[in-house]
Amino acid sequence: MYDYLIIGGGIIGLSMAKAIHKKEISAKIAIIEKENKIASHASGRNSGVLHAGFYYNENSLKAQFAKNGNQELQEYCDTHSLKINKCGKVIVAQNKNEINGLEELKRRGDANGVELYWISEKELAKRFPNIKTTQKALFSPTTATIDPKELCMNIANELIKNDISILTYTKYLKRIGKYSILTTQGKIKYKKLINCAGLYADKIAMDFGFAKNYTIIPFKGIYLKDKKNISGLNTNIYPVPNLKNPFLGVHFTYAIDGSAKIGPTAIPAFWRENYKGFKKFSLDEMINILYNEASLFISNAFDFRSLAIEEIKKYNKNHLLNLAQRLISDTNLKGYDEWTTPGIRAQLLNKTTSELVQDFTIEGDDISIHILNAVSPALTSAFPFTRWIVEKYLY
Numbered sequence: 001m002y003d004y005l006i007i008g009g010g011i012i013g014l015s016m017a018k019a020i021h022k023k024e025i026s027a028k029i030a031i032i033e034k035e036n037k038i039a040s041h042a043s044g045r046n047s048g049v050l051h052a053g054f055y056y057n058e059n060s061l062k063a064q065f066a067k068n069g070n071q072e073l074q075e076y077c078d079t080h081s082l083k084i085n086k087c088g089k090v091i092v093a094q095n096k097n098e099i100n101g102l103e104e105l106k107r108r109g110d111a112n113g114v115e116l117y118w119i120s121e122k123e124l125a126k127r128f129p130n131i132k133t134t135q136k137a138l139f140s141p142t143t144a145t146i147d148p149k150e151l152c153m154n155i156a157n158e159l160i161k162n163d164i165s166i167l168t169y170t171k172y173l174k175r176i177g178k179y180s181i182l183t184t185q186g187k188i189k190y191k192k193l194i195n196c197a198g199l200y201a202d203k204i205a206m207d208f209g210f211a212k213n214y215t216i217i218p219f220k221g222i223y224l225k226d227k228k229n230i231s232g233l234n235t236n237i238y239p240v241p242n243l244k245n246p247f248l249g250v251h252f253t254y255a256i257d258g259s260a261k262i263g264p265t266a267i268p269a270f271w272r273e274n275y276k277g278f279k280k281f282s283l284d285e286m287i288n289i290l291y292n293e294a295s296l297f298i299s300n301a302f303d304f305r306s307l308a309i310e311e312i313k314k315y316n317k318n319h320l321l322n323l324a325q326r327l328i329s330d331t332n333l334k335g336y337d338e339w340t341t342p343g344i345r346a347q348l349l350n351k352t353t354s355e356l357v358q359d360f361t362i363e364g365d366d367i368s369i370h371i372l373n374a375v376s377p378a379l380t381s382a383f384p385f386t387r388w389i390v391e392k393y394l395y
């Protein structure tokens with residue numbers, strides 16, 4: 001019998017175990033993970049950007065945790081000698097119409113207490129000659145990139161040293177009693193269960209009577225990589241996003257190994273782990289997801305039709321390169337010739353309102369807690385976010 005049983009060995013499950021252990025050092029804690037290693041899904045397949053915290057509405061949980069999460073993870077990487085690239089980020093306006101969007105980001109940044117500076121077009125040309133903007137750009141000095149797999153491994157090793165069990169190859173199958181579940185390794189009993197299962201969090205929550213209004217719509221993010229950074233990228237470059245949906249638009253990421261990436265896309269996927277070809281294909285999932293995507297396409301909720309069409313076009317390498325080219329001037333993009341590991345966002349859809357849920361969402365009672373919609377910036381926010389859940393929902 002475990003005091004706390006966590007489902008999911010991603011950054012949220014790992015940080016949750018760390019937070020519970022800190023609060024209650026003698027608690028018996030286990031994490032079950034269906035794959036043979038931790039961070040096999042979103043936590044090991046993302047951009048690795050520690051976001052500064054200026055995209056999010058000031059009343060949101062994302063705003064509450066991203067800024068501090070960024071700072072804590074920077075300190076954690078420094079303390080544990082993990083790789084980190086403190087290269088900042090420039091957000092550019094591609095035309096005059098986007099200036100309003102830039103100003104809204106600055107307003108949100110100020111409201112969230114995030115360090116963010118205006119740079120004039122002239123100054124930008126001096127500091128970052130390859131970056132193109134209209135009139136002005138924003139510079140975020142606290143944005144950084146890390147290796148998310150290295151981070152997760154480090155946390156996992158710390159947990160193991162503290163006698164927390166990480167049971168890989170152990171898949172949650174179903175609930176079989178108030179305080180027990182069936183897994184591929186047999187029955188497991190607990191006093192409290194915490195569901196951090198990413199792409200499957202909604203399904204597991206439903207077994208416990210939660211997430212009734214929700215379903216996950218998977219969105220695939222693919223990247224093009226310039227291994228040798230022929231393009232000479234030295235910071236992250238982002239466009240002004242459409243703040244009506246939770247995606248940040250195609251951007252350049254300057255990775256910790258010195259390489260550069262363009263992406264990720266937000267292409268609607270057909271099953272939850274639809275990374276490549278027919279691997280992990282599930283007919284049940286496809287029928288369900290296609291039904292939801294077709295309904296969104298017909299109702300055109302949150303402009304889904306043009307989002308889907310625009311995103312699918314990004315499978316075409318030249319199209320993706322052309323979009324990226326709008327953020328830079330005279331830069332050689334020939335090095336971007338390798339599609340790298342894709343990631344899939346576990347984006348929650350509110351079935352009642354047909355809206356993509358913008359914020360992190362938590363449901364539960366005294367037996368189980370369910371972390372739904374742990375989408376970006378959940379990597380950045382993981383430490384303070386999970387500590388807050390522990391305080392608010394577990395004690």
Ligand SMILES: Cc1cc2nc3c(=O)[nH]c(=O)nc-3n(C[C@H](O)[C@H](O)[C@H](O)COP(=O)(O)OP(=O)(O)OC[C@H]3O[C@@H](n4cnc5c(N)ncnc54)[C@H](O)[C@@H]3O)c2cc1C
Nearest residue numbers: 008010011012034043046047049172198221343377378380
């Ligand atoms: C393309 C992309 C780019 C992103 N970029 C950034 C970024 O730059 N910065 C940022 O802050 N965030 C970013 N994110 C978001 C970030 O990666 C996620 O918010 C975060 O990784 C979510 O962590 P998680 O632990 O909830 O999910 P996951 O990492 O998916 O972990 C869930 C785990 O649960 C396991 N699981 C599922 N079902 C079961 C079951 N039945 N039994 C046992 N185990 C199960 C899975 O195998 C998985 O390991 C990005 C995401 C994507 C997809």
